[in-house]
Amino acid sequence: MGFEAEHEIWLQEHMKRRTGERLDALRRGHGYGNRLFVERIWWPLVGHFDGLHPEYEVKDWRGRSYYADFMWEVGTVRIVFEIMDYGSHGTDRTKYRMDLNRGLFLQSQGFLIYYIALDEIKESPSFILSSLRSILAPYLSVVEGGALRAFSKIERDLMRAAVRHDRVIRPTEVARELELHPMTVIKYCRILTAKGKFRAIAKGSSGRITSYEYVGSLLSPDLV
Numbered sequence: 609m610g611f612e613a614e615h616e617i618w619l620q621e622h623m624k625r626r627t628g629e630r631l632d633a634l635r636r637g638h639g640y641g642n643r644l645f646v647e648r649i650w651w652p653l654v655g656h657f658d659g660l661h662p663e664y665e666v667k668d669w670r671g672r673s674y675y676a677d678f679m680w681e682v683g684t685v686r687i688v689f690e691i692m693d694y695g696s697h698g699t700d701r702t703k704y705r706m707d708l709n710r711g712l713f714l715q716s717q718g719f720l721i722y723y724i725a726l727d728e729i730k731e732s733p734s735f736i737l738s739s740l741r742s743i744l745a746p747y748l749s750v751v752e753g754g755a756l757r758a759f760s761k762i763e764r765d766l767m768r769a770a771v772r773h774d775r776v777i778r779p780t781e782v783a784r785e786l787e788l789h790p791m792t793v794i795k796y797c798r799i800l801t802a803k804g805k806f807r808a809i810a811k812g813s814s815g816r817i818t819s820y821e822y823v824g825s826l827l828s829p830d831l832v
Contacts, residue, residue, distance in 0.1 A: 611651045618657040625787035630665055633675045637663040641691045641726045642677055648733040653740055654748065658761070669713045682747040683831050684768050688714055688721040759830055762788070762796050767805060767831055770822035778819045
């Protein structure tokens with residue numbers, strides 16, 4: 609399928625997973641500039657939307673929700689792309705300052721972050737394409753090499769989430785983070801337990817399973 613069809617499928621999948629403010633943020637945020645980025649930059653560069661999250665929710669240093677334009681997960685690496693429009697960022701000094709503070713905070717939390725000018729996407733997309741192709745070359749080679757297919761996408765997402773949370777995850781919490789139904793998370797946690805990647809952790813004398821621990825190597829290619 610071409611860009612239009614794949615883009616629509618990708619966008620609808622994310623909308624189906626969201627409710628409330630997270631859904632509203634996606635509807636508000638994925639507008640002209642962000643769509644232009646995926647059409648002129650992302651699609652020619654990558655050719656699919658695997659691992660790309662639009663309007664990705666993170667908490668800032670004050671604990672408040674903030675929605676990054678795009679977040680791409682490749683293995684344990686999280687890469688943020690912010691599309692910067694001068695009209696909405698450059699004339700408001702307070703907003704400009706907050707944008708830079710958020711970017712600094714995201715980097716302190718282990719994200720890679722790249723700011724991309726909307727005007728440049730409109731006037732010189734080839735410059736952005738060539739720059740990102742060089743910057744993202746190591747990650748693109750992993751994706752194109754097929755290493756992502758050893759485990760299903762959900763299984764990889766769960767293992768990477770466990771790594772981010774000091775190896776241990778609770779199904780209800782990671783379900784919110786990954787925008788999945790809790791029962792789906794439990795199902796795949798059990799599958800990963802059977803495959804030897806997770807260990808179920810029981811609570812108290814009841815033996816009820818409340819969390820799962822990732823027991824694999826942090827350098828395992830299964831995470832990529």
